[in-house]
Amino acid sequence: MKNKITKQSEDFSRWYNDLVLQAELADYSPVKGCMVIRPNGYAIWEKMQAELDRMFKETGHQNAYFPLFIPESFMKKEAEHVKGFAPQCAIVTIGGDKVLEERLYIRPTSETIIYAMYSKWINSYRDLPLLLNQWANVVRWEMRTRLFLRTTEFLWQEGHTAHATHDEAEEETLKILNIYTEFLEKFMAVPVLRGLKTEKEKFAGALRTYCVEAMMRDKKALQAGTSHNLGQNFAKAFDVKFQSREGNMEYVWQTSWGVSTRLIGSLIMVHGDDKGMKIPPRLASTQVVVIPIYRDDSEKQAVLEAAGKLIEKLKTRVSVKLDDRDHYSPGWKFNEWELKGIPLRIEIGPKDVKNQSVIFVRRDTGEKTPVRFDGLEDHAFTTLEDIQDNMYKTALKFRDDNTFEVDDYNEFKEKNKRDGGFFSMYVCDSNKCEIKLQEETKATIRVIPLNPPGGKNGSHKGKCILCNGSSKQRVIVAKAY
């Protein structure tokens, strides 16, 4: 009965694996590098999908579905794109029992096949903007995998839009970045840094890649979502043209953007502790678990009856589950639900029934509070709101406490090695400095933040920490997943 998970402080990586397996979020599959998402994990993904889907639709996007297989010739049309993805693709060469005339790539992402269709569907400026999204699985042949964070097959959504002008495409790219930010912060209680990827880190085939980056409890960065302004690169490769109002044939301006089941990994690593997972209330399919406590049959009857009535009231405001399994002790259940991250636990025993009150136990703080039967459902609701809020604040404070402004390379190297964290520093645009940085410190430029804090005299400019060359603004450097 001692399925203790490894302590975070002992070995973060083992802690993560233990948690994922023991909280029954996912399991290793018989296929190398792939995972099985178990009901506990999938429930979180469904919640994420529901919220994001709503946000996409509210901003005018529609869902569609494109094939899993992509003709090899499509993959090869956009030069940068092929270069970026060819090394990590799975390819079907046989169909039925015949060798295929043209090999079929299993989509690592769907730009190519979607834009082949766009070129067919888009004729006039009246057809724009075209705003589609698909929920799908994709396959990338990874060398090293980790549950949720990097698996050979994963689930995601990919949005693909086409616009008449560069500015509209840019606006769309940023609009999505805002949606991701809002989703991460409001629902996942994960604070993010928004900004631009460097040339080196951007998506293969994009003009610009924007991203949201979050800090995990081990102070490493995780890219939680990306939004690409594709410019006209794919439009040219796939001949996606439209006739403008003025009658000219022009290439469309495109965007693509996505978040994946990796978000579940970030949820775990941002909030989890030595007891297990912490699901933010807004993503919890079960927000409250009620644990009845009794000794004999007469107590059991009285407690369950009272619990039943309370649950009816609770159901009007929160999602609640009664754990009336008889073969586990209350203590066992406490640990079990804490491991699984249920935000709020309500204990009800004979004493409570007598007092017309119950005990609330918060997963975020562990705090125990007696609460009267009267108005219980409202109290549960506001407690959940408070948990949601507190989880965000705690994560934000952790990130802020571990973000450092540095102007001396040696100081950075030492601190990065010793403590880790996010480092705000000046780095110039040259690829050379970026590569040197990575080679010498294992840290990379995670993001060039939007709206950087102003330097002295409101200027953002500074000297590159490596070569002393000029740098337009501070960037965030960190070790990353």
Place this chain on the structure above:
RNA sequence: CGGAGCGUGGCGCAGCCCGGUUAGCGCACUAGACUGGGGGUCUAGGGGUCGGAGGUUCAAAUCCUCUCGCUCCGACCA
């Protein structure tokens, strides 16, 4: 692909060097009783041809060869 480690009931391991009764332990599981406000106790059970193939031997979980898989650390990536 390079380095390290590991494959023994569902899970975690011991046994292996130094071959030899019936392959053992903890947890989980089943039945029952007592229990129940932070992972309860006792009793009685079920379950393994030791990753796979080949070899050495009177005899292999144990020695040898090959092979497959997994985890961790690096190079690639959401």
